[in-house]
Amino acid sequence: MFQKILIANRGEIACRVIKTARRLGIRTVAIYSEADARALHVQMADEAYLIGPAPAAQSYINIDRVMEAVRASGAQAVHPGYGFLSENPRFAAALAEAGVAFIGPPASAVEAMGDKITSKKIAAEAGVSTVPGHMGLIADAEEAVQIAGGIGYPVMIKASAGGGGKGMRIAWSDTEAREGFQASKNEAAASFGDDRIFIEKFVDQPRHIEIQVLADKHGNTVYLHERECSIQRRNQKVVEEAPSPFLDEATRKAMGEQACALARAVGYESAGTVEFIVDGDRNFYFLEMNTRLQVEHPVTELITGIDLVEQMIRVAAGEPLPFAQEEIPLNGWAVESRLYAEDPFRKFLPSTGRLTRYRPPAEGTRGDAVIRNDTGVYEGGEISRFYDPMIAKLCAWAATREQAIDAMGEALDAFEVEGIGHNLPFLAAVMEHPRFREGRLTTAFIAEEWPDGFKGVTLPDAEMRRIAAAAVAMHRVAEIRRARISGRLDNHERKVGSDWVVQIGDEPHRVAILAEPGGSDVTFEDGPTLRVEGGWTPGQGLARLTVDGRPLVLKVQKATGGFRLRTHGADLRVHVRTPHEAQLAALMPVKLPPDTSKSLLCPMPGLLTRLLVSEGEEVEEGQALATVEAMKMENTLKAERRGTVRAVKAREGETLAVDQVILEFA
Structure with missing residues (x-):
């Protein structure tokens, strides 16, 4: 077993890995950027190394700087968490060359499955059901439009090296395909350093269900049942649960066996997730394989009692899996809510600032339920614009789905967060929604139930x-x-x-x-x-x-x-x-809010990357006016009505505050 491991990540996942390593008696090493000098994962680790400035490209995804920390610390192994370098085969290869164990799959599997185009070809050869699409590289937006038209709208435009909803767009028309292609390329380049794009058919009204797999170095491969991840916004998962309320045992077994077949086909080792899209008749199609630990792994741990991080460490150390397929339990029900620094009342745009109050509900057994909170922040800490907006992953387990949802609702009500915008109200609304409680889910759930955006909740x-x-x-x-x-x-x-x-x-x-x-x-x-x-x-x-x-x-x-x-x-x-x-x-006059209808305001803190209009220019309703980047996502601001730009109040490259005026209209 390893004596010391380095966690090549930050935030809640770094803290999560540290907890298991500490329980196993393994010393831990944190890395951090200048923005994370006082972060929780730095405080929890046994030692920590500064690796560069705040932007991820200069710190967390800079392989040379991470490797310097690996060598300086003397770590015997590296756990990559998820995101950043977790699915970068060059990083896995660099560790292998340095004689340091990668707590993840072999570089060959990372490369094969990390590339969405290659992975679909391998999946088809392994007998896994796949979605129709164009697996070749796409040169420009016009070629993207031609391909999308040939496949038939709607289509999904995706970054080949992507994940976590980054570099992903749904297009329903030529215009959306053209715009989505360029936006996906930009996000992919910024997040992964790889701007290759592919297009596949978007299955309307789908469910997103994924299979957790584990494989060791001795030829043993198992699946740990499924997770339902259909509650999504902008292709980013918001609520997950295990098991799925939709699958029957026969479909679960078939999906699990196909997932294991794919893992064996690429010589997979460690924890991984095979994601499927499932239609209303329980037909399922391969989407991608994530060669890393998933954000939503806690719900699998809660229904199986298996610590996935521990198994990843043991597999990397050469140990065989301690259980066979038939020995993996499926006990009760677990729900996970992702708490994001996103303001649901501002179209879920990112929010940054200091956590003036952060009081999660107590973890552990509460009545017939179990509450778990994976987090990487603390009261008084700061949410930075440079990284993912996730604050915490709140989980609830109980014997039945209804009990787990009830426990989650109570835990969300008890979760105190002040100082920033956050999505707690929205998560609570999902838990109370009749359609969610009935299990009638698709990936369009949020768009269908809140088509005009989240305006709050009206209680009975x-x-x-x-x-x-x-x-x-x-x-x-x-x-x-x-x-x-x-x-x-x-x-x-x-x-x-x-x-x-x-x-x-x-x-x-x-x-x-x-x-x-x-x-x-x-x-x-x-x-x-x-x-x-x-x-x-x-x-x-x-x-x-x-x-x-x-x-x-x-x-x-x-x-x-x-x-x-x-x-x-x-x-x-x-x-x-x-x-x-x-x-x-009752006699007091009502104070009216100020009129901001003739201004374009910045809806969240971020970097003004593009200003698309100039003073005196006439604009049409729906026309793109500016692009603001925050928390690794590009947000295009569009005109709500026709008008003329009277004044430009901000410039490209400027960091803007919430509600700062960008444009004024005549």
Whole structure:
């Protein structure tokens, strides 16, 4: 077994590998860029080496600098995590030449499967079902249009060396094929240093289901069941689960056997994932093989009890797999939610800044469920614009799918993140969505259910009443505390009123509260009486209550005259007033937001890479105006209506802040 390994990565995956290595008694080495000097993975490792400036091209994907750290540390093996150099055959070859073990597959397998064109040819020869497409290299956008037309729209434009949704576009027309080809090439070059592109048929209404495989150096290859990864946005997975609610045992077995056949065909060793697209009749087609650990590997670990990182290390050290195919369990259900620094209310654009509050739910057993949180950040740390926007991977396991989803929903409600935009509200909305809970999934789920973007969640009336009852009980506690601190009242609890008006949005509720040591009864003037129980102290950011006999978890922030309460994906401004205060509040004028309709604002922090119009130019609705790069993704900003550019307020190469003005229109 190795005595010391280097993790050639950052963030949550570096922390994840360190945890297993520490349990195995292996010393760990971290590498870091100048932007990551105080990162969590650097703090967790036994030693760490600076490898360059913030841009990944000058640090994490610079093979020479990573190899310098490998040699300086004396590491016997390197775990690449995912992304960066994990599927770079030149890196695997460089390690082999230096006599350092690569905790992953042989360089030949990385090269064969890392190239999407070659991998499809090998898959077909191995008897694996494949999607129709053009596997040759494409010279330019016009050739891409010709090929796409020949295959038939819609088509998928993909980077040959790509992964993780980078360098990938769906085109439904010649115009989209032309634009998508160039955007994919740009992203592929920036993310992988390889701008080769290929095109394949896009299967409409598909499911994305993948098979986890493990292989050792002794000819043993097994599959660890499947993961359903159909909840995606821009081809980037958002929610994953294991097993799939769609597969039957026969399809699972057939997919697993084909995945193993492909692994054997390329002499595979270590952990890998074979991704399939599955139609409504359970026909499945090979998409690609990821020759690395997947982001979503925790759900497989939770249903099998197998530590994939440990097995990767042991395989790299020459040990045989300790189990046969028939010995791999499938126990319960696991769901993973990817917490991203992306603002769902701004079309999921990246958000950067400092985490002023970061309080994940406690890991471990909670009732009948298990909660796990793989993360690489901490409160006070900074989310950089230079890297992937993932903050954490929150996982929930339970005996059944329904129980696992319920546990995930409660854990998301209890996850406190402040200081940046993030997708917690959206993840909570997915957990509550009837279609998701029924398991009726496709990769178009998000686009179909939120076609105009995510605008927040509207909760049922019954749930709003539960929240209103909770707000009254919490307000009463806060009023008693204020009275005690001020010394104005001798008998604090008796002097705090019992009649209140709770307003959530535009909906007022007249209520009366009767409190006792065990809880409070909140009676609505036009409805039921709800019992509120549980402890909450003013100033706490989280309230765990029982309302009407059911648990309710609220994120709490004090606001003038009430609270900001967040739960189930809803973000609510709740005012609790006396009846007289409510009458006066109804007379107050409403403050209107400023008019920004004649400006193009930068929707997220990023680098203005291209400015496509100039002062005095007339633009049409939908015309591309500028391109902003953030977190390794290109974002094209388009005109919402016809107009004339009156002034240009930013320049190419400038780093922009959120809502900074780029253009003004006449």
